[in-house]
Amino acid sequence: MKYVLVTGGAGYIGSHACKALKSAGYVPVTYDNLVTGWQDAVKFGPFERGDLLDRARQDQVFAQYRPVAVVHFAALSQVGEAMAEPGRYWRNNVEGSLTLIEAAVAAGCLDFVFSSTCATYGEHDNVVLDEDTPQMPLNAYGASKRAIEDILRDFEAAYGLRSVIFRYFNVAGADPEGEVGEFHRPETHLVPLMLDAIDGKRDALTVFGTDYDTPDGTCIRDYVHVCDLVDAHVLGLKWLRDGKGSRVFNLGTGSGFSVREVIDQSRSVTNREVPFVIGPRRGGDCTKLVSGSVRAERELGWSPSRSTLGRMIADAWRWHQSGHYES
Ligand code: UDP
Numbered sequence: 001m002k003y004v005l006v007t008g009g010a011g012y013i014g015s016h017a018c019k020a021l022k023s024a025g026y027v028p029v030t031y032d033n034l035v036t037g038w039q040d041a042v043k044f045g046p047f048e049r050g051d052l053l054d055r056a057r058q059d060q061v062f063a064q065y066r067p068v069a070v071v072h073f074a075a076l077s078q079v080g081e082a083m084a085e086p087g088r089y090w091r092n093n094v095e096g097s098l099t100l101i102e103a104a105v106a107a108g109c110l111d112f113v114f115s116s117t118c119a120t121y122g123e124h125d126n127v128v129l130d131e132d133t134p135q136m137p138l139n140a141y142g143a144s145k146r147a148i149e150d151i152l153r154d155f156e157a158a159y160g161l162r163s164v165i166f167r168y169f170n171v172a173g174a175d176p177e178g179e180v181g182e183f184h185r186p187e188t189h190l191v192p193l194m195l196d197a198i199d200g201k202r203d204a205l206t207v208f209g210t211d212y213d214t215p216d217g218t219c220i221r222d223y224v225h226v227c228d229l230v231d232a233h234v235l236g237l238k239w240l241r242d243g244k245g246s247r248v249f250n251l252g253t254g255s256g257f258s259v260r261e262v263i264d265q266s267r268s269v270t271n272r273e274v275p276f277v278i279g280p281r282r283g284g285d286c287t288k289l290v291s292g293s294v295r296a297e298r299e300l301g302w303s304p305s306r307s308t309l310g311r312m313i314a315d316a317w318r319w320h321q322s323g324h325y326e327s
Contacts, residue, residue, distance in 0.1 A: 002026045003065040004237070007052065007100060008073030010037025013115065013171055015180040017071060017230040018044040024234045029065050032074060038325035041180050052096025055103055062107035069111035069237055070104050072097065078188050079119065079139050079284040086140035093144035098151055105159045111240040112152065112163045113233055118252070118289045120146040120167060129291045131167070131248045139284035162246050164236035169222035169252035169291050171229050173312035174319035181319030190262060191313065195320040198272050205274065207259050209281035218259035220288040222252035225312050228304035235300040249300065252291025253307045262309065269313045
């Protein structure tokens with residue numbers, strides 16, 4: 001059995017990754033504390049409940065499964081929360097990841113795929129970001145992810161740990177077969193909040209700021225379909241197992257959409273009105289985060305074929321109407 005340890009496998013992206021890893025012939029072992037994840041989302045391999053800060057539990061799981069690699073999704077990931085409670089982000093994300101990385105090295109598991117973020121880049125005047133753009137995070141979430149990237153580099157120099165680091169742009173959509181999807185409690189992300197507002201599950205969406213320096217005044221993001229995103233992880237794992245060494249890849253599409261454009265597209269996909277109100281800016285938000293995907297496409301052979309805005313919203317809407325987790 002080729003076990004892969006998937007931290008955060010009970011979360012939105014992690015659960016989709018487990019499905020993709022299983023299809024690629026691996027057995028994904030989900031390691032998750034269920035603080036933001038759902039046991040119902042663990043459908044594609046064994047589940048081991050545990051915390052990122054619990055080294056003894058990690059040692060036990062590494063000894064039990066002897067995984068060929070770690071795919072590390074588990075993290076706190078909300079910009080607003082990170083602004084309000086930075087200590088939690090530094091402790092959980094940085095100290096927790098350090099604990100996991102040390103456990104992996106001690107177990108001799110030296111191939112490591114890591115979920116980083118475009119939030120490590122911070123504000124750059126209207127440029128399309130690439131992997132060499134300087135990292136100047138605006139919030140503790142981005143800063144915590146950048147610190148983990150640094151830890152991985154130091155552990156490569158000291159212990160030969162090889163890492164593929166993916167800097168995600170905005171992830172949306174859901175498994176078209178409806179086995180897993182996006183479900184956060186509380187929800188903070190644009191697409192699921194908007195779908196909730198459309199079908200009356202919550203009040204109107206608040207648009208966070210219309211005074212940004214963009215054509216319609218709202219923030220611009222680069223949205224990637226979750227299934228395309230997790231496909232890159234399977235390719236990243238192959239890259240490592242083929243001995244190609246450590247590498248950083250942005251996962252974006254090169255196309256940016258404003259909050260207003262996402263609202264317009266949702267109206268046309270769902271054929272319903274989108275109730276929204278204009279609110280103030282949310283602290284820590286960048287004006288525009290858009291990436292090229294040249295490196296991932298050229299070197300990994302990644303092709304984000306499902307990442308049109310219409311397809312992402314349609315898949316998210318289908319899941320939204322039928323799927324959710326109980327526990
Ligand atoms: N956004 C918004 N209202 C909301 C949630 C998000 O206007 O209730 C905006 C947010 O300011 C950002 C974009 O939607 O420009 C995407 O935000 P999200 O929280 O989904 O992802 P992030 O960009 O923070 O990773």
